[in-house]
Amino acid sequence: xxxxxxxxxxxxxxxxxxxxxxxxxxxxxxxxxxxxxxxxxxxxxxxxxxxxxxxxxxxxxxxxxxxxxxxxxxxxxxxxxxxxxxxxxxxxxxxxxxxxxxxxxxxxxxxxxxxxxxxxxxxxxxxxxxxxxxxxxxxxxxxxxxxxxxxxxxxxxxxxxxxxxxxxxxxxxxxxxxxxxxxxxxxxxxxxxxxxxxxxxxxxxxxxxxxxxxxxxxxxxxxxxxxxxxxxxxxxxxxxxxxxxxxxxxxxxxxxxxxxxxxxxxxxxxxxxxxxxxxxxxxxxxxxxxxxxxxxxxxxxxxxxxxxxxxxxxxx
Amino acid sequence: xxxxxxxxxxxxxxxxxxxxxxxxxxxxxxxxxxxxxxxxxxxxxxxxxxxxxxxxxxxxxxxxxxxxxxxxxxxxxxxxxxxxxxxxxxxxxxxxxxxxxxxxxxxxxxxxxxxxxxxxxxxxxxxxxxxxxxxxxxxxxxxxxxxxxxxxxxxxxxxxxxxxxxxxxxxxxxxxxxxxxxxxxxxxxxxxxxxxxxxxxxxxxxxxxxxxxxxxxxxxxxxxxxxxxxxxxxxxxxxxxxxxxxxxxxxxxxxxxxxxxxxxxxxxxxxx
Numbered sequence: 001x002x003x004x005x006x007x008x009x010x011x012x013x014x015x016x017x018x019x020x021x022x023x024x025x026x027x028x029x030x031x032x033x034x035x036x037x038x039x040x041x042x043x044x045x046x047x048x049x050x051x052x053x054x055x056x057x058x059x060x061x062x063x064x065x066x067x068x069x070x071x072x073x074x075x076x077x078x079x080x081x082x083x084x085x086x087x088x089x090x091x092x093x094x095x096x097x098x099x100x101x102x103x104x105x106x107x108x109x110x111x112x113x114x115x116x117x118x119x120x121x122x123x124x125x126x127x128x129x130x131x132x133x134x135x136x137x138x139x140x141x142x143x144x145x146x147x148x149x150x151x152x153x154x155x156x157x158x159x160x161x162x163x164x165x166x167x168x169x170x171x172x173x174x175x176x177x178x179x180x181x182x183x184x185x186x187x188x189x190x191x192x193x194x195x196x197x198x199x200x201x202x203x204x205x206x207x208x209x210x211x212x213x214x215x216x217x218x219x220x221x222x223x224x225x226x227x228x229x230x231x232x233x234x235x236x237x238x239x240x241x242x243x244x245x246x247x248x249x250x251x252x253x254x255x256x257x258x259x260x261x262x263x264x265x266x267x268x269x270x271x272x273x274x275x276x277x278x279x280x281x282x283x284x285x286x287x288x289x290x291x292x293x294x295x296x297x298x299x300x301x302x303x304x305x306x307x308x309x310x311x312x313x314x315x316x
Numbered sequence: 317x318x319x320x321x322x323x324x325x326x327x328x329x330x331x332x333x334x335x336x337x338x339x340x341x342x343x344x345x346x347x348x349x350x351x352x353x354x355x356x357x358x359x360x361x362x363x364x365x366x367x368x369x370x371x372x373x374x375x376x377x378x379x380x381x382x383x384x385x386x387x388x389x390x391x392x393x394x395x396x397x398x399x400x401x402x403x404x405x406x407x408x409x410x411x412x413x414x415x416x417x418x419x420x421x422x423x424x425x426x427x428x429x430x431x432x433x434x435x436x437x438x439x440x441x442x443x444x445x446x447x448x449x450x451x452x453x454x455x456x457x458x459x460x461x462x463x464x465x466x467x468x469x470x471x472x473x474x475x476x477x478x479x480x481x482x483x484x485x486x487x488x489x490x491x492x493x494x495x496x497x498x499x500x501x502x503x504x505x506x507x508x509x510x511x512x513x514x515x516x517x518x519x520x521x522x523x524x525x526x527x528x529x530x531x532x533x534x535x536x537x538x539x540x541x542x543x544x545x546x547x548x549x550x551x552x553x554x555x556x557x558x559x560x561x562x563x564x565x566x567x568x569x570x571x572x573x574x575x576x577x578x579x580x581x582x583x584x585x586x587x588x
Contacts, residue, residue: 050585053442055582056581074444075444075445075446078442078443078444079444081442082442083442085438085439085442087435089437089438090436091328093332093335093336094335098331102325103439103443105320106321106324106444106445107443108318108321108444150439
């Protein structure tokens with residue numbers, strides 16, 4: 001992965017009257033990464049995408065995308081970025097192919113390249129057999145795939161995807177996930193993905209930022225966030241059936257492990273820091289416990305997200 | 317100026333407009349009624365003379381009350397021919413202006429407010445067009461078809477008027493100089509008037525219908541002109557028509573200036 005930042009925001013702020021939609025946002029997105037931008041509806045995700053594409057001007061602060069200032073160099077910047085809007089925003093009275101043709105012209109794709117470019121995208125996004133039907137007759141998943149193809153018609157260096165799987169069924173969702181991974185890994189594009197789907201972010205994103213009421217409350221990989229927030233480990237321990245009692249007693253006596261319980265053949269313990277694990281394993285071995293498996297379970301993005309929300313509520 | 321993008325938006329808007337029956341049907345029906353049915357009715361004028369209870373004495377009184385210029389323009393025609401010329405040349409003139417006005421208003425309402433209603437505007441805002449290019453493309457999407465209908469309609473009306481009135485007139489009497497000025501100078505300006513008004517209204521309207529209904533207020537001056545002509549208060553001389561065109565172009569310039577100032581990506585984005 002290249003190491004230079006393609007998106008840089010510094011104290012980026014946008015107000016709508018009294019409402020602060022984006023509040024002193026600082027972030028950097030590196031070239032080639034899939035960057036997740038998390039937050040509930042109204043957290044300021046879409047406003048940020050608009051600011052980063054020069055569709056809205058900031059109230060204060062700075063932004064640089066691909067080395068350009070969106071507010072001043074919007075048209076030149078938008079030639080190099082592609083945006084999948086939250087709603088597909090397709091002309092439903094036009095066919096799928098016509099939708100792509102219009103946007104190929106708008107993005108100044110060379111005339112001679114348009115038929116092949118569109119043909120390739122229709123194949124990749126599995127729309128070739130329905131390309132000459134009106135977009136209004138497409139299923140929701142097909143519309144989303146067509147909108148994704150449209151966002152990619154000019155092969156942008158940075159793709160902004162706003163809720164790319166919102167309202168899709170699991171099959172369509174999986175297909176869109178594959179597309180995003182393809183665009184990042186095969187086409188080497190930077191993907192800036194707004195979502196409130198935490199499982200999706202955990203699955204696809206290299207790094208995530210969590211936005212709450214326009215403010216950035218966390219930034220990093222899901223693992224980094226879990227550690228930075230000091231979240232405790234959840235430990236799954238599998239030992240020989242005859243050793244269960246001994247392990248339960250030892251865990252109860254070890255400082256830090258606050259919650260210990262049996263579930264089937266495994267024992268689950270949580271509450272202690274990550275650093276407590278080696279000591280525990282050593283103690284169990286010394287005590288002659290026959291250990292089959294010790295599996296630390298990292299906090300999920302969902303755990304982190306709700307933990308952050310809890311902190312925000314405490315602060316406010 | 318990115319003319320390729322402008323052409324693409326115009327083509328897209330026209331494709332979308334003409335696939336909407338609610339928009340395209342009035343665009344066909346109104347010109348057909350005004351340009352074909354009304355001249356056809358004029359062909360009945362000679363027969364009215366023979367109908368019981370019909371007389372042209374009222375017409376004589378009307379002509380006596382007309383401005384001197386119009387009376388002079390009608391010199392040399394008999395009563396039946398005067399009726400035809402009054403109807404087809406003078407009374408129809410302001411009605412003809414309804415065409416470019418209506419076409420421009422309908423398409424502009426669909427192009428500006430309709431785009432918001434269909435939620436297709438956002439993707440357009442993310443394209444590499446400037447605000448001015450986007451605005452110009454939207455204007456041309458409505459103005460060019462209005463011009464096409466106005467000029468195509470003028471040719472059609474010329475044929476229909478001469479054909480329908482041939483039994484009475486016995487000669488080609490249309491177009492007059494006034495009508496040439498009306499079609500070539502005033503009609504494009506009137507299209508701009510409908511367009512400019514609808515664009516301003518559309519920035520506030522949420523739906524096509526709302527924009528079209530609010531923008532329809534601009535048709536009032538045309539109705540006043542029809543009444544003015546019918547009652548003899550005014551008549552369309554070549555000079556009056558030329559001045560009318562000048563006034564319309566001046567208003568267009570103001571509307572264009574205001575429209576350009578209000579048509580900002582950021583304004584549109586905040587309304588979505």
